[in-house]
Amino acid sequence: MSMQWKGVMPAVTTKFTNEDELDLKAFEINIKAQLEAGVHGIVLGGTLGEASTLLDEEKRKLTTTTVNLVKGKVPVLINIAEQTTKAAIEAAQKAEMDGAKGLMMLPPMRYKSGDKETVAYFKAVANNTSLPIMVYNNPVDYKVEVTLPMFDELLKCTNIEAVKESTRDITNVTRIKNAFGNRLKIMTGVDTLALESLLMGADGWIAGLVCAFPAETVAIYELQKAGRIQEAIEIYRWFLPLLELDINPKLVQNIKLAEVYTGIGTENVRPPRLPLEGLERNHVKQVIESSLKNRPVLPNYKNL
Template sequence: MSVKWEGIMPAITTKFNDDDTLDFNMFEINIKAQLDAGVHGIVLGGTLGEASTLLEEEKRSLTQVTVKMVEGKVPVMINIAEQSTKAAIKAANMAEEDGASGLMMLPPMRYKSSDRETVEYFKAVAKNTSLPIMVYNNPIDYKIEITNKMFDELLKFDNIEAVKESTRDVTNITRIKNRFGDRLKIMTGVDTIAFESLVLGADGWVAGLVCAFPEETVAIYELIKAGRIQDALEINRWFMPLLELDIVPELVQNIKLAEVYTGIGTENVRPPRLPLAGKKRKKVIKIIEDSLKTRPDLAKYKI
């Protein structure tokens, strides 16, 4: 299935049973909620998907099961976050075998590669897969920035098609558009500045709180696309306290707790992560409960 790098693509959380096995029953409930809300793609095994804790066979199972669940309605992407070029190529090949439509790809893990090494890493994978690639540019969390100068070289490969723009600098949207036009599609990757990024011309949003609030997230995108900026702004202002749960170290626990409140997830995380406790838990619960009390009636927006 071809990938249009646009719209809302949830960075899906990985669901676990109490015994730490993959919980495909709850996973399917969440995927159905995303599809019913009108998302435009599914991204597996990212930061929210607890990628660093997943075994190779679990990643493969997630991909295979998700492809069956979506039944061709939307493309399914799997994240590549590996320590070696060899492992990244292997992961890309397995994703293709398992039916993924595309790849989201981080720079090398652990080793802080130079610009030249980073470019060669992406190029090596691009040469060894036919799948389209979205480069995940998140120097805040992963300490390596893919600059526009580096993209000049990377875009010589036709299957490097998009960037998940997570630098936190919204002016990069304009810089990328000015430099590359539509050659490099932009998926904003930071929930708290997604509204601004979409208004400035980002093509879509790889979202986090969408895991718990798919309808509201899709509504913001659709309203902006329709030019109804004020309506989208109203929803975004309501959403902001929740969106801020995505930009802290405990984002996985926060969003999984929100999924519990909206009935499409559980709190189970894979150790060393643990569910929220104490003051942090009380604070997040208050944010979620207060937001649910004032949840917007999307029917009035007639999207």
């Protein structure tokens, strides 16, 4: 399967048992719900996937399990978030061996690399794997920005194909299109700017609340793609209070709690994260419960 950078790709959560082991049964339930809703790819081991807490063998188990579950229906991507170039290259090569069809890749972790170092890091990995790469550009959370001049250099690597655009600057979609046309595909990575980004020309959406609400997320994408903009806007307006749970330091706990409410996940997180409690928990529950009471009836978005 050649990589198609389009549509909705959930950055799925990682499911854990009460004993802090991978919960592959709960994970399978969620992946099947995503496929039934019509997602266009699966992204493993991102921020929502608690990547920084996962052992290497756990990442590989998640990759092979997901590849077996999707059976070629959609591509499986794994996130690369490493501290060294050597480790990033090894992770990319293992992902390829395990059946992944693409990589989402962050700049180096912990060390705040300069522009030259960041470019060299991405290029080194690209030159040591045949997998297509989506650069995750999130300077708000990870403090390193991949600028247009840096992309100009990176695109000399033919397998650097896409960007997960998470700068929070909606005008960046137009800048990227003006600079690179279709050479650099754009996957919006901020839930609360998703529809706006799609309408400005983004090719797809790496989504968070899709983990709990897959059908609504895919419906918004398919409706706007079909030109049924007002219908997409109406669902998006209903969705926004939930989407705001994604732009929060406790996004993992927030979204896992939402998954419990929709019956496709568990609340278990890996320490040092802990489940929500007190006023914080009550607020998130109120947002979820209020949204569920007013959950929209979706059109037949799969046959637009």
